Amino acid sequence: MPVGRRERNKQEKLDRIVAAASELFAEHGVDEVTTQQIADQADIGTGTLFLYAKTKGELLLLVQNAKYVEALEQGRVDAETVPGVLDAVLAIVRPIVECNRIQIDNGRTYLREMVFGDPEEPRHSAALAIVAQTEEAVAAVLRRDERVAEGDAATLAHIVSAVMFLSMAASVNIALSVEEIVQDIRRQVDVLLPR
Known part of the structure; x- marks a missing residue:
């Protein structure tokens, strides 16, 4: 209509x-x-x-949510052609880190709004949905490894999401480049994966 x-x-x-x-x-x-x-x-x-939008934080979510969806989609596409599990997980993570680091203060504020905002508010809810979609994409990659059980893939993906979030949000990492953040995430995720 x-x-x-x-x-x-x-x-x-x-x-x-x-x-x-x-x-x-x-x-x-x-x-x-x-x-x-x-x-x-x-x-x-x-x-x-x-x-x-009732607050500036909601305005930021309105702006950033669309950008994070695009970054996640790019990561999913990139991960499809990467054979190794760790490298494929990082293919999903990299565009999200790049998106977060375009304007570092905005990226950190976005993460803070996402976590501490009202999950019932539509913009916050959309941001949390992006996190869930990211975790689903990571879990799908982790399932490529037959040593990772179905339930473990979801749990590991949740941990990867937390590692990514903390690496991007931590004050001590403000001056780090995208590559340095991605390498920090790589080191932590590598320890989680089965050997």
Whole structure:
């Protein structure tokens, strides 16, 4: 069915909000941008902005969730052609780390919002769904190794997710490059895999 004018207007406003927040967050970092600046850039009132996202954290989730979905999809595609289990897991992880490190403060804030936000709020729920999808992709790769039982693959994938999260979020890793973060994750995941 055709979308009505009201729904088109809502989607257009949402698109403008996402574009404005994305641009401002990328340029200045989430902590340095106000909701008023986002509303001004999107050419809407702040009251209208808060109909779409109640907090700056929700705005960041709105912007970043789409980017993380793309990163995960790229990782899945990359992992399909990688024969070794550890290397295939890292093929999934690498684009996510790259996405997280484009603007380090935004990446760390995104992870914090994901963990400490209200899981019932739709943007937070979507972020947690991305984590679950990432763990499913990693578990699928781990199942390639016949020594990894079905239930163990899911548990190991959950651990890999935690390792990745901590490596990206830890304050001591702020200055590390994407490659250094990926190598840190590689060392930790390598210890988990059967020998």
